[in-house]
Each structure stands twice: as structure tokens, then as C-alpha cells.
Amino acid sequence: MRIDPNMVPNMLAAIQQxxxxxxxxxxxxxxxxxxxxxxxxxxxxxxxxQNTIETANVDQYTQNIGSVTSLVQTADSALSSxxxxxxxxxxxxxxxxxxxxxxxxQQAIATQVQGLLSSVVSQANLSYQGAYLFGGxxxxxxxxxxxxxSPTGYTYNGNNDVNxxxxxxxxxxxxxxxxxxxxxxSSANVLGSLTSLVSALQSGNTAAIGTATNxxxxxxxxxxxxxxxxxxxxxxxxxQETYLQQETVNLAxxxxxxxxxxxxxxxxxxxxxxxxxxxxxxxxxxVLPNTLLSYLAPPS
Amino acid sequence: MGGxxxxxxxxxxxxxxxxxxxxATSNNIANANTPGYTRxxxxxxxxxETVSSGEVSGGGVSLDGLxxxxxxxxNLQIQQQTSQQxxxxxxxxxxxxxxxxxxxxxxxxxxxxMSAFSSSLSQLSASPTSSAxxxxxxxxxxxxxxxxxxxxxxLTSAQTYADGQVTQTVAQINSLTSQIAQLxxxxxxxxxxxxxxxTIEDQRDELVQQxxxxxxxxxxxxxxxxxxxxxxxxxxxxxxxxxTLQTTTGSDGMAQxxxxxxxxxxxxxxxxxxxxxxxxxxxxxxxxxxxxxxLASQFATAFNAAQAQGFDSNGNAGQDxxxxxxxxxxxxxxxxxxxxxPALIAVSSDGSAGSNGNIANLSAALTNALPxxxxxxSSYANxxxxxxxxxxxxxxxxxxxGLNLQQLTTQQGSISAVSTDExxxxxxxxQTAYEAAARIVSTIQxxxxxxxxxxxxxxx
Numbered sequence: 001m002r003i004d005p006n007m008v009p010n011m012l013a014a015i016q017q018x019x020x021x022x023x024x025x026x027x028x029x030x031x032x033x034x035x036x037x038x039x040x041x042x043x044x045x046x047x048x049x050q051n052t053i054e055t056a057n058v059d060q061y062t063q064n065i066g067s068v069t070s071l072v073q074t075a076d077s078a079l080s081s082x083x084x085x086x087x088x089x090x091x092x093x094x095x096x097x098x099x100x101x102x103x104x105x106q107q108a109i110a111t112q113v114q115g116l117l118s119s120v121v122s123q124a125n126l127s128y129q130g131a132y133l134f135g136g137x138x139x140x141x142x143x144x145x146x147x148x149x150s151p152t153g154y155t156y157n158g159n160n161d162v163n164x165x166x167x168x169x170x171x172x173x174x175x176x177x178x179x180x181x182x183x184x185x186s187s188a189n190v191l192g193s194l195t196s197l198v199s200a201l202q203s204g205n206t207a208a209i210g211t212a213t214n215x216x217x218x219x220x221x222x223x224x225x226x227x228x229x230x231x232x233x234x235x236x237x238x239x240q241e242t243y244l245q246q247e248t249v250n251l252a253x254x255x256x257x258x259x260x261x262x263x264x265x266x267x268x269x270x271x272x273x274x275x276x277x278x279x280x281x282x283x284x285x286x287v288l289p290n291t292l293l294s295y296l297a298p299p300s
Numbered sequence: 301m302g303g304x305x306x307x308x309x310x311x312x313x314x315x316x317x318x319x320x321x322x323x324a325t326s327n328n329i330a331n332a333n334t335p336g337y338t339r340x341x342x343x344x345x346x347x348x349e350t351v352s353s354g355e356v357s358g359g360g361v362s363l364d365g366l367x368x369x370x371x372x373x374x375n376l377q378i379q380q381q382t383s384q385q386x387x388x389x390x391x392x393x394x395x396x397x398x399x400x401x402x403x404x405x406x407x408x409x410x411x412x413x414m415s416a417f418s419s420s421l422s423q424l425s426a427s428p429t430s431s432a433x434x435x436x437x438x439x440x441x442x443x444x445x446x447x448x449x450x451x452x453x454x455l456t457s458a459q460t461y462a463d464g465q466v467t468q469t470v471a472q473i474n475s476l477t478s479q480i481a482q483l484x485x486x487x488x489x490x491x492x493x494x495x496x497x498x499t500i501e502d503q504r505d506e507l508v509q510q511x512x513x514x515x516x517x518x519x520x521x522x523x524x525x526x527x528x529x530x531x532x533x534x535x536x537x538x539x540x541x542x543x544t545l546q547t548t549t550g551s552d553g554m555a556q557x558x559x560x561x562x563x564x565x566x567x568x569x570x571x572x573x574x575x576x577x578x579x580x581x582x583x584x585x586x587x588x589x590x591x592x593x594x595l596a597s598q599f600a601t602a603f604n605a606a607q608a609q610g611f612d613s614n615g616n617a618g619q620d621x622x623x624x625x626x627x628x629x630x631x632x633x634x635x636x637x638x639x640x641x642p643a644l645i646a647v648s649s650d651g652s653a654g655s656n657g658n659i660a661n662l663s664a665a666l667t668n669a670l671p672x673x674x675x676x677x678s679s680y681a682n683x684x685x686x687x688x689x690x691x692x693x694x695x696x697x698x699x700x701x702g703l704n705l706q707q708l709t710t711q712q713g714s715i716s717a718v719s720t721d722e723x724x725x726x727x728x729x730x731q732t733a734y735e736a737a738a739r740i741v742s743t744i745q746x747x748x749x750x751x752x753x754x755x756x757x758x759x760x
Contacts, residue, residue, distance in 0.1 A: 001714070002714050002715065003714050004709075004710045004711070004712075004713030004714040004717060005713065005714075005717050005718065005719030005720070005721065005722065006713050006717045006718075006719075009706075009709065009713075010706065010710065013706060033405065036403065036405060037396075037399035037400060037402075037403045037688070038399055038402050038403060038684050038685070038687050038688025038691070039395075039396075039399060039688045039689075039691035039692035039695065040688075040692075041688070042684070042685045042686075042687075042688030042689040042692060043685060045402070045403070045404070045684050045685065045688050046681040046682065046684045046685035046688070047681070048404050048411070048684075049404065049411040049677055049678075049680055049681035049684055050677055050678070050681055052404050052411045052412060052415050053411060053414055053415040053418060053677050055415070056412075056415030056416060056418060056419045057415065057418055057419055057422065059419065060418075060419030060422040060423055061422065063423065063426075064422060064423065064425070064426040067426045067427060068426055129427065129430070130429065131427075131429050131654055132654075135654070136652070136654075137648070137650055137652045137654045137655035137656075137657070138652040138653075138654055139428075139429060139652075139653065139654025140429065140652075140653050140654060159650065159652060161649075161650050161652070161655055161657070163428065163654070163655060163656045163657070164656075164657075164660075165425050165426045165656065166422055166425055166659075166660065166663065169667075172660070291720055291721055291724070292720075292721040292724045292725065293720070293724055296724070296728075
């Protein structure tokens with residue numbers, strides 16, 4: 001049977017084929033990716049859509065945890081200093097109630113407690129990055145303002161709402177407690193009990209001082225209980241941060257297995273493609289110039 | 301009985317025949333690289349012997365002509381495969397243009413913008429009163445709308461490219477069919493069954509081959525030459541007459557193909573550049589566009605509904621965040637962000653500025669299932685999968701047909717292609733034959749001289 005005398009098209013096809021492999025191998029080594037456009041692997045490209053979104057979300061959750069953690073810590077340390085103030089107030093109240101103080105000393109104690117009250121109010125009106133921490137969601141209004149008509153001496157201007165921040169696809173953390181729940185709760189009113197203690201000390205009524213001191217004590221217990229919310233939030237934030245770090249690693253490894261290349265394989269493929277390409281070129285160079293004419297003597 | 305003159309005659313015939321064979325050989329060598337050329341072989345036959353007075357003498361050789369060596373059936377197969385490959389190539393190259401718009405590595409594709417929008421909302425939830433975070437959501441929303449637009453634009457510009465190919469290809473088809481018709485006319489005058497059509501048929505086969513790359517065709521041999529129709533039967537060439545295709549702009553602004561009677565045959569054309577371009581323009585890309593538009597429209601509606609559930613920073617009920625054309629077909633290309641003031645984002649669930657309660661609803665618009673039954677992300681991922689598969693299928697098809705075609709072309713080459721080695725061998729063969737025939741003539745001439753000299757010089 002006659003064979004196709006024209007070897008050029010087949011040779012060219014072989015050379016082109018080896019160049020395509022060479023380009024692919026080179027691109028994979030250079031980019032470190034096996035999927036650069038969707039047709040390289042439609043399924044991997046589709047999975048990458050979800051991976052991209054997840055990765056961005058996890059990054060953002062991690063950032064949220066950073067900013068929420070400092071918010072929660074600020075609020076917690078504010079409550080911590082409130083607890084300190086209340087403890088001091090209780091010991092001052094106990095001292096004022098023992099009936100051995102001079103009137104001047106009694107007034108001095110009252111002034112000290114008044115100072116503690118102001119400090120508690122300033123903690124209650126603490127703001128973080130321009131937003132009041134204890135005003136519920138009304139974070140732009142000063143939560144507590146002095147009001148002589150109020151029995152507690154202060155009016156609450158905030159609301160009773162709380163904010164939650166998403167720190168995971170299905171996880172969110174409560175980041176604030178409204179002041180109405182901490183400082184002016186009806187059952188254990190921090191500001192009210194301190195105000196009563198100040199007026200009891202000023203009046204010198206030992207029994208009233210005792211009652212007021214007990215009320216401050218109750219308020220202290222209550223505030224300590226409420227602080228647990230922030231403590232829990234911090235614990236939750238820490239554990240979620242650890243989880244998200246793991247998730248970041250998982251997503252990165254998923255991305256790598258979807259569209260990445262194994263460097264050793266890629267390097268092997270590249271050198272294989274180089275060898276194939278050289279072989280195709282060498283074969284063409286050897287075979288193509290060979291014709292019968294090379295062996296015929298030139299016409300004499 | 302034979303005489304010297306008979307031998308001289310035979311010698312002359314041999315010279316003539318060998319001369320013809322040498323012509324054929326040199327023509328083969330000259331056209332070794334001419335596309336469509338099929339090698340020609342000189343056909344010799346014995347001239348009938350003469351019987352005179354019981355004596356038989358050979359009649360010499362005669363050159364019957366030059367036979368083109370070709371296999372019509374193989375040509376038909378090659379034409380069919382060429383049509384299919386060319387269709388797959390056209391689809392593949394058009395679809396390649398849209399791939400980068402769907403690749404996450406670009407960083408400005410829909411998936412990246414969706415994720416940026418999602419994380420901007422998440423950031424806002426951590427600091428609901430921060431105007432920087434609000435501005436971040438607004439910008440990410442604008443980028444997302446921009447990504448919808450640019451993805452839609454990438455699809456429509458590929459569609460326009462395919463549309464341009466339709467018009468261009470129809471013009472090329474018409475030019476080829478008129479040339480083929482002309483050659484058909486010449487062939488019926490000159491062709492004889494014996495010579496295989498010769499160079500005119502070579503030219504025509506080459507043109508038909510080119511035509512098959514442009515559209516799927518069906519070729520039948522008739523007394524008046526070849527009849528060529530599209531795969532669906534629309535006549536292109538009948539004997540010496542060409543039927544021109546026309547294009548007209550359809551109601552959707554795309555070129556429609558009309559046959560010579562003005563009937564719209566667009567939908568029935570398959571194969572070749574024309575079939576591939578029509579397929580990708582009228583089927584593949586519109587399918588992608590519909591999905592993208594549905595996604596844009598449903599997502600915008602869901603997000604606006606979430607906005608309406610909350611209150612903006614001024615305590616007013618949330619207004620539409622995205623503005624999307626009422627006609628779903630324009631949704632992706634026409635989606636924009638409706639608000640320009642970041643304070644209008646409905647962050648709050650209770651009306652106070654510090655609340656972030658409604659962000660959960662806004663984020664849910666990105667993660668909850670749309671009326672289509674899929675979340676925006678999975679709906680888009682599905683589209684990416686289809687876009688990728690369409691291109692990889694087309695190029696895989698092209699590669700597979702390419703291998704088949706290479707096989708067929710090799711087979712065709714083994715029958716019809718010129719081998720310079722073979723022709724060189726023939727050259728030597730016919731050179732020797734010519735020298736031998738010339739020797740006959742000179743020998744007879746010498747013998748004639750000897751015979752004539754017999755009377756005068758007394759001979760030997």
C-alpha cells in the first residue's frame with residue numbers, strides 16, 4: 001500500500017501537540033495553578049466560587065472578632081471598675097454606719113461616695129469609637145443624664161435593645177448590654193442605691209445608711225452577674241477565633257486541591273514536555289530533508 | 301509485414317508517450333505543494349498489433365492521457381469532519397472570550413465581588429455607626445452591580461462577535477459557491493471519465509473542501525457536475541448555477557440567514573463556522589445570559605426586600621438599595637445601586653442609629669435561596685460550571701475530530717499526494733525510456749542509410 005508521502009502535516013501536528021503540552025506545563029509551574037479559566041476544570045471552577053466567598057467571609061469574621069473583642073474588653077473593664085467602685089462604696093457605707101464618726105467625717109465619707117457615684121456614671125456613659133457602650137442600640141445618645149426629678153437622680157436615655165455581631169456562618173455574639181439592665185435595673189439599681197447612700201450619709205441616719213449599704217451590696221452582686229455576659233462573649237470570641245484559623249487553613253488547602261498544582265508533579269510534567277518537544281523537533285530535523293535526491297549523483 | 305518504417309513509427313510513438321509521462325512527472329513535481337492538487341499518472345496502452353499476411357507486428361505504445369488519482373468517498377468524509385471540527389473550533393474560540401470574566405483569578409469577577417459585598421456587610425455589623433463601614437458596603441454594592449454589568453457585557457460582546465462571523469461567513473460562502481458553479485460548468489465541457497477530472501476538478505474539490513469548513517454541506521454527483529446543498533437541503537450549487545444566501549437583520553438585532561428564495565433558514569444551519577457561530581450566538585450564550593439575568597433580578601429583589609425590613613441611619617424605613625430594570629432580560633446589564641448616600645443603608649432593626657439588627661437580613665439575602673431555588677453563590681457557581689463545560693466540550697470535540705481528520709488526511713495523502721521521491725524515480729525511469737526510444741530512432745535512421753547505400757557503394 002502506498003503511504004502518505006507528505007510527512008510535514010503530521011510532523012507539524014506532533015510538534016504543535018508537544019508545544020501545547022509544554023505551554024500547559026510552563027503555565028502551571030509559573031502560576032502554581034492548574035485551573036486558570038473555567039474550562040480547565042469546570043467543576044473545580046464552580047467549587048472555587050463558594051471557596052472564594054467562604055474565604056472572604058472567614059477573613060471578615062476574623063476581623064470582626066478583633067474589633068468586637070476590644071469592644072467587649074472595654075465594656076468588661078468598665079464594669080470591672082464599677083465593681084471596684086461599688087466595693088469601695090460598701091466599705092465606706094459600713095464605715096459610715098458604725099455611728100462613731102464625727103459629722104465632718106460623715107460628710108467626708110459622703111463626698112467620697114459621691115465621687116464614686118460620679119465615676120460609676122462616667123463608666124456608664126463610656127463610649128468606644130464614638131458609640132456609647134451602655135445605651136442599648138441608641139449608641140449616639142448619652143445614656144445617663146442627671147435629673148433631679150428622678151428618684152435615682154439620673155434618667156436613662158437609651159433603649160433596651162442589644163446588638164449581635166456575626167462571627168461565623170451560623171454564629172453570632174451579643175456585644176452589648178443595655179444600661180437599663182446593668183445600672184438602673186428595677187431590682188438592683190446601681191445608680192439609685194449609690195444616690196440613696198450619699199443622701200443617707202449626708203443626713204447621718206445610721207439605719208438609712210445600713211439599708212442603703214445593703215442595697216449597694218445587692219447591686220454589686222447583680223452587676224457581677226451581668227458581667228458574665230461579657231466574660232462569656234470573650235470566651236466565645238476566643239474559641240471562634242481558633243475555629244476560624246483552622247477554617248482558613250482548611251479553605252486554603254481546599255483551594256490548593258481544587259486549582260493548585262503539586263510542584264513536584266508540575267516540574268516533572270515540564271521536563272517531560274521539554275523532552276517530548278525536543279524529540280519531535282529532532283525527528284523532524286532528521287527526517288524531513290531526506291529525499292532520494294540527496295543520494296543521486298548530480299547530472300553530469 | 302513490418303518494415304523499418306514500422307519500427308521508426310513505434311520509436312516515435314514511444315518518444316511521444318514518454319514525453320507525455322515526463323510532462324506528467326514534471327507537473328507533479330511542480331505542484332507538489334499546491335493545495336488540492338492530486339497527482340497525475342500517465343496512462344499508457346498498447347497500440348493494437350497489425351496482422352498482415354499472417355505476420356503479426358506490434359503496434360507500439362500510445363499515451364491515453366493523464367489520470368488524476370483521487371478517492372471521492374474519502375473527500376466526502378473529510379468534508380463532513382471538517383464541517384464538524386470547524387463548528388467546534390468556532391464555538392470554542394468564541395466561548396474562550398468569555399472565560400476570563402468567569403475566572404476567580406481575575407479578582408473582579410462576580411464571585412469576588414459577591415464575597416467583597418458579603419464581607420463589607422459583615423464589617424458593618426461590627427461597627428454599625430461607622431460611616432467608613434457604611435461607605436464600604438455602598439462601594440462593594442456598586443462593584444457588585446458593576447461585575448454583573450461587565451459579565452453581561454462579556455457575554456453580549458461574544459454574541460456580537462459570533463453575529464459578525466455569521467455575516468462574514470455568508471459572504472465567503474457566496475463567493476465560494478459562485479466559483480464552484482463556474483468550475484462545474486467548465487467540467488461538464490471538458491471532463492471525461494477517464495482522466496478523473498484533472499486540474500479543474502482538483503480546484504473544485506479544494507473549493508468544496510473550503511466550503512465545508514464554512515458550513516455543513518451535502519454533495520451529490522449529477523450529470524451536470526456536483527449538486528451542493530446545506531445539510532438541511534437548502535441548495536447552494538446546482539450544476540453551473542449558484543444560489544446565493546443572504547443576510548438580514550432580525551427582530552433581535554442579529555443577522556438572519558435567508559436562502560435564495562428569501563426563506564429564513566438560520567435555525568436549520570448546522571456545522572462549519574456558520575453553524576458554530578449560530579449555535580453559540582442563538583443557543584449557548586443566550587442560555588448563560590438568561591441565568592445571569594435571573595440571578596441579578598432575583599438577588600436585587602431579595603436584597604431590596606431585606607432593606608425594606610429595616611431602618612436607615614436617619615430612622616426612616618429602608619428604601620431600595622439596587623435598581624434593576626423591570627424587564628428581566630436587561631437585569632444584569634442594567635443593575636445599578638439606587639442610593640448614593642451610605643446613611644440610607646438599612647442597618648437598624650429598631651430605628652435607632654446604633655442598631656445592627658437588620659444586617660442579618662441583608663446578609664441573609666446573599667446566603668438564602670432565591671426563588672430559583674438556589675443561593676446566589678450556588679446559582680453563580682452553576683453558571684461558571686456550565687460556561688466552563690461548554691468551552692471544554694467544544695475544544696475536546698475539536699481535538700477528537702482533529703485526530704480523526706488527521707487520519708483521513710493521511711489516507712487521502714497516501715492516495716493523492718505527490719511523493720517527490722516517487723517522481724524522482726519516475727523521472728529516471730522515463731529518462732531511460734526516452735533515451736531508449738531515441739536510440740530506436742537513431743538506429744533505424746542508420747539502418748535506413750545503410751539500406752539506401754546498398755545500391756551505390758556495393759555495401760560491405
